[in-house]
Amino acid sequence: MAKDTKGKDKQRVGFIGVGLMGHGMAKNILEKGWPLQVIGHRNRKPVNDLVKRGAKEAKSPAAMAADCDVIFLCVTSSLQVEDLIRRKDGIKAGAHKGLVIVDCSTADPNSTIALAEELAPLGVRLIDAPLGRSPKEAEEGRLNTFVGADAKTLKEVHPLIAAWAENIIHVGPLGAGHKMKLINNFVAMSYVAVYAEAFTACKKTGVPLEKFHEVISAGGLNSGMFQNVCKWVIGGDPKAHEFTLANCDKDIRYFNQLADAEKLTTVVASAVKQTYTMAMAMDRGADNMPMLADAVANFNGLTIQPESLRTGKKAGKKDKKKNKK
Incomplete structure (x- = not known):
């Protein structure tokens, strides 16, 4: 973990999917004091903006996973989530024990549960925290999120989620959020x-x-x-x-x-x-x-x-x- 200005531990955070919703979420994480890495995208504008604000650009999901404590995913569907985790240079390839993946996409719950089971032997936890409201609230740090997670993992990442969410609703176990x-x-x-x-x-x-x-x-x-x-x-x-x-x-x-x-x-x-x-x-x-x-x-x-x-x-x-x- 990194240290903040007062010497306290701060999770090292990765963010993949800095589009209409993700840009505001990542911006709020960065502005509220967490060290942040992002992944480049064909739309360079939000990436360049976040780098200008102090984020680092990771070379691959694997490199991000090796260097981060928590990774947020905010992509289109389960297809993209599965690819980011499983591909050759994906999150799984660089994962370490203790890594937490927070999937903010709107995804298939069955895929979410299967991925979590696949990652568990590596000591990696996956939780789901899909989003409510719009890009406007994302920029303001006032989104809603519906979380599927065990209480312990949610407690660990709650301050990070609160950086961009006004209402955090713990729906139930893994998959319940999706x-x-x-x-x-x-x-x-x-x-x-x-x-x-x-x-x-x-x-x-x-x-x-x-x-x-x-x-x-x-x-x-x-x-x-x-x-x-x-x-x-x-x-x-x-x-x-x-x-x-x-x-x-x-x-x-x-x-x-x-x-x-x-x-x-x-x-x-x-x-x-x-x-x-x-x-x-x-x-x-x-x-x-x-x-x-x-x-x-x-x-x-x-x-x-x-x-x-x-x-x-x-x-x-x-x-x-x-x-x-």
Whole structure:
């Protein structure tokens, strides 16, 4: 362990996945006094910013594992987590007894449990701490996290997690955090799918979108997610909720897999999955979550926001005609 300015032990921390959420988390760890290593990425901007603030850049996950006490992972899915741990220059190759890996990704709980069992003989512990809230709260150090861990390991890493999380909810043992996250995201993605169909119905029947916003905002159905969707559907803000439809599709598939493994009937979840699958088939994976409304509207021959605003590309003649409708 490293020492802080008062001579106290400070865990040496590694962070892999310094993207929209990870940058703010890593920044807060660094600013609150922990020595930090990061892994380079094709998007150099967040990496360069953290290095400028005092972080070191590790050559590989193996090199990071050999030199750190705790490693945070904040990547897209279990596929990336498995690769980072198992590949030739991965975490497992450089792991040492006492290393703790904190997986903040939205992942498959079965994969999480299997990886933990694989790492245990090396004296390495894996816990899950997926995230709630947005990149804005990540930068402010005010995320939510749902933790699956034994009490002893959570106690060890709690101050580190508290550097970037306002609410730390210990859900249960290993894997419980990822299960909670999938259930949470199922609810969120179901709401957005309902909003998308409702806005399309408004458009088709001539109900002004602004009036629909006014009615929902004034009643018990109002929510932060509804307001975020409206920032795009009515306000045209493409960054209203920066979470891609590709990620939504992955998360709702993971939820359905979780439900299938437990032999649960999932009438709503199956329908929600098909909505996001449809958006993916329409090549909308890079769109942000509120833009599901456009996919549903477009599928019905309608337009919510012009394609040029959604894609950032200049409208051609075809778009301009469409937007006059």
